[in-house]
Amino acid sequence: MRSSAIVLGAILVLVGLVWIGQGLGYVKGSFMTGAMVWVWIGLGTAVVGVALISLSLRLRLRR
Structure with missing residues (x-):
């Protein structure tokens, strides 16, 4: 789930x-x-996108 949030954030x-x-x-063009x-x-x-990546990484570090 968190990896997909990071990928979605990067795409954004x-x-x-x-x-x-x-x-x-x-x-x-x-x-x-x-x-x-x-x-x-x-x-x-x-x-x-940056906020989503940052939030996902923070949640990953807490666990």
Whole structure:
């Protein structure tokens, strides 16, 4: 269960980084390119991913 939370968190971080890159115009070829709203959505997604990884690792250390 905890390993799957870490994997899900890592996927969320990667997706968030891609969305940030698209919002900033670094990743081309999408309707999301250059739209600042995707920077904020990507940032939120990446933060949720980091929080999930951190929570999962804390629970793992307690046991």
